[in-house]
Amino acid sequence: MKLLIxxxxxxxxxxxxxxxxxxxxxxxxxxxxxxxVAWLRWRHGRFEKMPLITLGLIVxxxxxxxxxRDPIFVMWKPTIVxxxxxxxxxxxxLIGKRPLIExxxxxxxxxxxxxxxxxxxxxxxFFLVSGLxxxxxxxxxSGFYAAEQALIAATGVTAIDLSACADQFIGxxxxxxxxxxxSESVWVNFKLFGMxxxxxxxxxxxxxxxxxxxxxxxxxxxxxxxxxxxxxxxxATSGDIR
Numbered sequence: 439m440k441l442l443i444x445x446x447x448x449x450x451x452x453x454x455x456x457x458x459x460x461x462x463x464x465x466x467x468x469x470x471x472x473x474x475v476a477w478l479r480w481r482h483g484r485f486e487k488m489p490l491i492t493l494g495l496i497v498x499x500x501x502x503x504x505x506x507r508d509p510i511f512v513m514w515k516p517t518i519v520x521x522x523x524x525x526x527x528x529x530x531x532l533i534g535k536r537p538l539i540e541x542x543x544x545x546x547x548x549x550x551x552x553x554x555x556x557x558x559x560x561x562x563x564f565f566l567v568s569g570l571x572x573x574x575x576x577x578x579x580s581g582f583y584a585a586e587q588a589l590i591a592a593t594g595v596t597a598i599d600l601s602a603c604a605d606q607f608i609g610x611x612x613x614x615x616x617x618x619x620x621s622e623s624v625w626v627n628f629k630l631f632g633m634x635x636x637x638x639x640x641x642x643x644x645x646x647x648x649x650x651x652x653x654x655x656x657x658x659x660x661x662x663x664x665x666x667x668x669x670x671x672x673x674a675t676s677g678d679i680r
Contacts, residue, residue, distance in 0.1 A: 445634055447471045447496070452630045459601025460622060464500040464512050471496050488526075492519055507597030509622060510583070513576045516629060517569040524565035531558045549651040557644065564640050568633060575632070580624035581617075589614040 447470035455463035471493040478486050495515050502511035530538025536551075537558035544554070577583045590596055593611050600622050603615035 446474055448630055448634070452626060455626050459599060460509050460512070461504060461507070461599065464503050468496050468500050488523070491522060495519055507599070509600070510576070510586070513582070513625060516633065517572045520565045520569035520572070524562050524569070527558055527562045527565065531555065547648055547652065549648060553648070553651050557647070560644070568636060571636070572628070572633070575625050575628045580621045580628070582621035582625055585614070585618035585621045589618050
């Protein structure tokens with residue numbers, strides 16, 4: 439349920455893009471992010487930091503895309519969000535006694551401290567890689583940036599709606615516009631299916647990783663002992679878990 443809520447603005451962005459183009463999709467994403475923050479405030483009685491940060495970024499980068507009519511700004515937003523998350527998890531591991539992932543999940547899952555630290559670093563790496571993957575698709579994988587620059591060079595126009603190529607250009611310029619639009623669509627598909635798929639796979643991997651240690655802990659707790667309660671593991675044995 440929470441994963442669906444987190445991806446709610448992205449889902450609406452995707453649908454609006456397919457129906458009306460990038461600029462309408464950007465407006466939709468801003469409204470959806472605002473609705474997400476409002477719903478979480480009503481549901482939990484408080485504002486949550488990450489949705490607020492995401493809202494601020496989509497307002498800033500989406501606003502620049504709408505103002506300058508350039509998709510590149512909103513395309514950078516997922517990378518900035520992911521790198522901010524990476525910074526939050528990194529900072530959480532350096533400040534305080536418990537890493538951020540343990541503070542988020544420790545009430546529901548009990549595993550040794552070294553496991554939380556490793557998992558926290560895994561999230562840092564995941565968010566860094568996700569941000570880089572987004573930039574790779576924008577600049578290399580989809581070919582969008584090169585196609586956009588070629589279109590600008592050929593037309594001298596920087597404010598272009600790629601969803602309406604037929605209404606703006608003819609001949610070779612129209613072909614360049616359609617190429618840029620197709621490249622833009624590749625990024626939009628990656629934003630939904632690629633990033634969501636990466637996140638789901640990572641969460642599944644995390645569940646399998648944690649389950650191994652949870653089962654070990656439950657097995658140890660259920661074993662009978664003739665000499666009273668089992669001794670508390672020493673720092674050395676706790677740190678040797680792999």
